[in-house]
Amino acid sequence: MCGIVGYIGYREAYPIVIKGLKRLEYRGYDSAGVMLYDGQNMKVAKAKGKVTDLEERAEKEITLNGTIGIGHTRWATHGVPNDVNSHPHISNSGDLAIIHNGIIENYAPLKAELKSRGYVFHSDTDTEVLVNLIEEVQKKDNLKLGKAVQVALNQVVGAYAIAVFDKKNPNEIVAARLGSPLAIGIGEGEFFIASDASPFIEYTSNAVYLEDGEMANIRLHKEMKVRKIQDDTLVNPTIQELQMNLEQIEKGGYDHFMLKEIYEQPSVIKDTYRGRLHANEGLIQMAGIEDNLEKFLNAERIIIVACGTSWHAGLVAEYIFEEFARIPVEVEYASEFRYRNPIINRKDVVIAISQSGETADTMAAIKLAKENGAFVFGVCNVVGSSISRETHAGAYTHAGPEIGVASTKAFTTQITVLTMIALRLAKAKGTLSNSVFHSYLQELEIIPEKVKEALETNERAKEIAAVFKDAPNCLYLGRGYNFPVALEGALKLKEISYIHAEGYPAAEMKHGPIALIDEHMPVIVIAPKQGHYDKIVSNIQEIKSRSGKIIAVVTKGDTQVRELADYIIEIPETSDALSPLITTIPLQLLSYHIAVMRGCNVDQPRNLAKSVTVE
CATH class of the missing domain: 3.40.50.10490 (Glucose-6-phosphate isomerase like protein; domain 1)
Known part of the structure; x- marks a missing residue:
């Protein structure tokens, strides 16, 4: 939901930002906008509709030069989809620009307070409140941008991934996240900011994924500094090498990503069990299971939490786990689980399923389960995603990037992973005979050929x-x-x-x-x-x-x-x-x-x- 792209470096920012926004279109949006800085002026163009509509507007209304830029695709939460509510939003002074993915829940009292101090608002968004709150903190306490962002974020309630630019200090972008994903690509003399790595994979293979409650000061010709928002503690970020490649996020001759992804299922199912399923040897080896086998074998029940298509995969898994491993299973909508005061015990295993690994309700369910002492196992597709970091252990599906909004290959690869887990537990518990166990391994191994036939x-x-x-x-x-x-x-x-x-x-x-x-x-x-x-x-x-x-x-x-x-x-x-x-x-x-x-x-x-x- 919403897409964020930013660039600061030596290249022209506009083509990088626009191409990046197009790669994030799969996230869903109703309007788009861009801000470019050319060394003197901030230039903003915004449009309801698609990124192509933004391109037409930008080419007519602003000059497109500048080596610093931020862009955004908006999925409306506060305020209808229109040009005014689109991001970036500019502070009252005209000095600060912000893009934001998330919801500021206490924006109304903050807005009222800022109005009482003379601030004027032009949109219906919570984001315009946030950028003016940052400006108020900056002016009131005479703070640099990074510190002002930190102080302001400690006053807000909600979720966010943001990038903020100040034309008074134009060699810096400040980024921060809480509950919404944010990746920072690190190049030679340049940095990229995005909701995921797809906008910058052809420029760098090195990325830092900010953790919840972290912010980054990204400066030209200087090392990036990452800090905890709450207490200003310096963080030593982990630089990850990206596994994604450009070919994976192109249509490859298909009319739509969805059709391409439907046809990728034979190969991605095979990728998902490769190195894990050894049918001839009668083995399933999954590190996340082997390292925590006793947790599963001693579980009094398995609780599966997920949303949408992942919830349906969880329902299939309920049948499979109970049939194969004879462990009681409950399947919960993560969005309901987190709010209904569920009974969670230390002998419960919670399996959280999410294609993106960023689903907000599933993340909240994971945190609730951990607080109550349950062992939490993640099944997701995106390497380095929030769920993969938040869970105690897990397994990736290896489906590759899924761009089409309607999930296809994620569903079949999730079922593949969950089936392998159930079979491994059945083997350990002795709830399937050796002959039946081996027959399932052999059958699963030839499923890709049957999918190809289907x-x-x-x-x-x-x-x-x-x-x-x-x-x-x-x-x-x-x-x-x-x-x-x-x-x-x-x-x-x-x-x-x-x-x-x-x-x-x-x-x-x-x-x-x-x-x-x-x-x-x-x-x-x-x-x-x-x-x-x-x-x-x-x-x-x-x-x-x-x-x-x-x-x-x-x-x-x-x-x-x-x-x-x-x-x-x-x-x-x-x-x-x-x-x-x-x-x-x-x-x-x-x-x-x-x-x-x-x-x-x-x-x-x-x-x-x-x-x-x-x-």
Whole structure:
């Protein structure tokens, strides 16, 4: 949510900032802005809409030279999306400029106090309050910018990642974070600031990820200083070598990032189990599990906390952990878990799942679990992210950068990691026989080939999409391991095509949703041969008798459902427990093609952000 880019160095800042903002478009936004400093003047351009709209505005309204610049993509929280509310915001004196990702919760009393001191506000944003608070502190106590930012931040309540510039001291940018991510790229005689590393990967492979409660004074021709905001303690930051490369964040010939990421799933699933799964030797080796095996084996229960697609992966994991390892599992929305005073014990293991590793609600749930003595294990995709640092241990998914807002490869790689954990625990506990354990290892090893085969349903999904692209509603039904896949399929459709869709356990249809079924209602049924096949055939017959339009995802060679369904999509056979890795593929493709045919922005759906870093 919101994207931040900054540059200070010897290059022209404008192209770096604009290109960086485009790489952060996946985060979701409704307006954009840029500030450039040319040695004498701060030049600001802002526009509602896309970064391309900002480019048009900037080229008309300001000169584009200058080796210092900051830019921002805004996802509206305080104030409607418009030019005035866009960032950067300028202080009343015209000396300070700020960009901000987050929410200042106590902005209203601060604003009232500043108004009483003569400050005038032009926008509805909390960010304009913050920049003027910094200015007031700076003027009142005659402080340098860094100290003024520190004092001001100790007066605010909320979350933030900020970059602040003062034209009176133009060789410096001050950056700070609390609850929202911020990376600083370190080059030769230049620095880059961004919400993640993607805006600067072609310029430097060295980055510092600020920790919560830290700020950085970034000065030309000087070493960067990092301090604790609360007590001014100097911090020795860890410089990380970036694992990302430019090719990973380009479309690579695909029309959309989402389609590219759907097709990357065979390779990223393999990357996720590479070095961990040794099928021929009958071994699973994951350092985060091996080092903490006793914690898992002695757990009285596992609590999984996540949001969105990651929550659906957690639901699949609930079935897998309980089936394989016989450990009780609860799956919680992180956003609810943190506020409902949950019972957490020292013998609980909490698994936190997040693609970005920055999800605000999941971070808060982690902190709550740790305060109550639970062991917390993270599953995330982004190396060096906040969740990977905050948890006691964890495992990366190795999916590579996921740019499309609608998550695809994160879902399947999360399930892959969670399945390996469950299998390792089952082996240690002896809850699976050796033969069954080995068969699962061998099956998991060939899943990438089966996913590749499932991707061959693309043309069939496209044909079905053409029939149902104008449907106002859609139902998704699944049973057992594939109930969470029904939820995920419905989420994908509503996220990117804006069609109202709901997922249900197929047996729950009789408890309400069946009232919705008529000849206009498409019903997508996940009906592989393994699992509760006979039961789901009965559910399909109930839909058929009420004239619902049935699209069934079935195992190759199925005859029974073929006779009942209006449309079928065939997938390769696999074991019931691993079937979500296959059944989700045609649902991703179907959602993608429906969205494209409806003219929707597939990679950047309206109102959505890739990484939800505010509540």
